[in-house]
Amino acid sequence: MDYTNQTLKQLFQQEFSKIVSVISKLYGLQYIETAEDIVSETFLLAAETWGIKGIPENPAAWLYVVAKQKTLYHFRRNKIYEKKVIPELASQKDEENNNSAGPDFSLSNIKDSQLQMMFAVCNPVIASEAQIGLALRILCGFGIDEIAEAFLSNKETINKRLFRAKEKLRNENVKMEMPTEDQLANRIDNVLHVIYLLFNEGYYSRTQNQILQKDFCLEALRLGLLLTENDKTNLPKTNALIALMCFHASRFNARQTKENLLILYEQQNRDLWDKDLIKQGIHYLNLSAHGNELSTYHLEARIASWHCINEDSYTANLTGREKWDDILQLYDKLIKINYSPSVLLNRIYALYRVKGEQSALSEAEKLNFENNHFYFLLLGELYKNIDSVKARINFQKAYSLAKTELEREDIMVKIDKLG
DSSP states (O other), X not given: OHHHHHHHHHHHHHHHHHHHHHHHHHHOGGGHHHHHHHHHXXXXXXXHHHHHHOOOSSHHHHHHHHHHHHHHHHHHHTTHIXXXXXXXXXXXXXXXXXXXXXXXXXXXXXXXXXXXXXXXXXOTTSOHHHXXXXXXXXXXXXXXXXXXXXXXXXXXXXXXXXXHHHHHHHHTTOOSSOOOHHHHHHHHHHHHHHHHHHHHHHHTOSSSOHHHHHHHHHHHHHHHHHHTTSTTTOOHHHHHHHHHHHHHHHTGGGSXXXXXXXXXXXXXXXXXXXXXXXXXXXXXXHHTTSSSOOOHHHHXXXXXXXXXXXXXXXXXXXOHHHHHHHHHHHHHHXXXXXXXXXXXXXXXXXXXXXXXXXXXXXXXXXXXXXXOHHHXXXXXXXXXXXXXXXXXXXXXXXXXXXXXXXXXXXXXXXXXXXO
8 A cells, every 4th residue: 555655646746747737728727726626536536446456557547547537527517618628629630539539648748738837837927936836836746735845834825825826827817828939038038947946946945855855856857858848948048957957966965964964065975976967967068058148057057067077087187276267257257147145155155266265255245245144154164264253253143044943053063163
């Protein structure tokens, strides 16, 4: 039974988005909640049936057949089928075989439906935070409990946020369709941004659930790869974002101790880095080099690629100093197109690696990010070898501003090391 439950959980996350997207594409986004209910009913029947008869040879196909039956029953029962759907089905040449009427779960239609759902969920009419929540639910199949845990929130708050987002889709009459050529440039930027934020929710997560963190990252990567399967969305910046996610994800298992404390880059066990993901990152970074656009993802991916190179693997004509020189130049370019506190702070760290603590401190103290605990963490790191008193003061400020217990524990370790 445990094996069946585990299989069902994995299948739910894999198939939820596919089934909801296909049903919503056929009947419209106003029935997205109906589609979710149909998926839940389908998996409930699967749990009951498979618990007695065992898991079928092709469980996904079994789910599609049942979901299709339940969909047709629902819409026929509510007289929506006759009024809304028959003309569409006729155009699909299904008149000769009534059994084929209804959702089309062919591989090509599933991919098209998921891609269209991605653009619908990432529609700018929905608030940014709600887009991420909706993406986690509709595009990735995460449960409300998991989404609430990721946002350090509760089920009631998440349910309200998702309800408002779906209501916005209905009120704004958002369609499941690919953007037109003139709309695509802006719309793809928003989709890539949501995928980027979704990845960050996992990679920089404040929850201590490492499985959930990793799942978020892998789902963001899956959505990025889905974009590469369509000529219109397989753009250089799409490949750059995938490269960036591959490089970061390759070091996922080396970033934290068993107690969930963060392990700094220099102290990570390189043997735990995923070499295959690094190779994938290099592959997609090379693909991103086509065209004239230089996006933030290109620059961030190039920086991340440097961090996936072992210090001891440098050739005779490549030194650690040259590495940080290049990283500093990349951050100088990045600031011009993505001026943000995190970019500024990372640039100052690169400056420290190139020119030392004093040059970095001179730049850092001009920023004065009083409410940013990462700012005081950086100051503490810069001061720790030249003034332990100032280092302690800054680490203590960072401690007071940190938002989670996990962050505070990590900062306390730094304070203790000062002696």
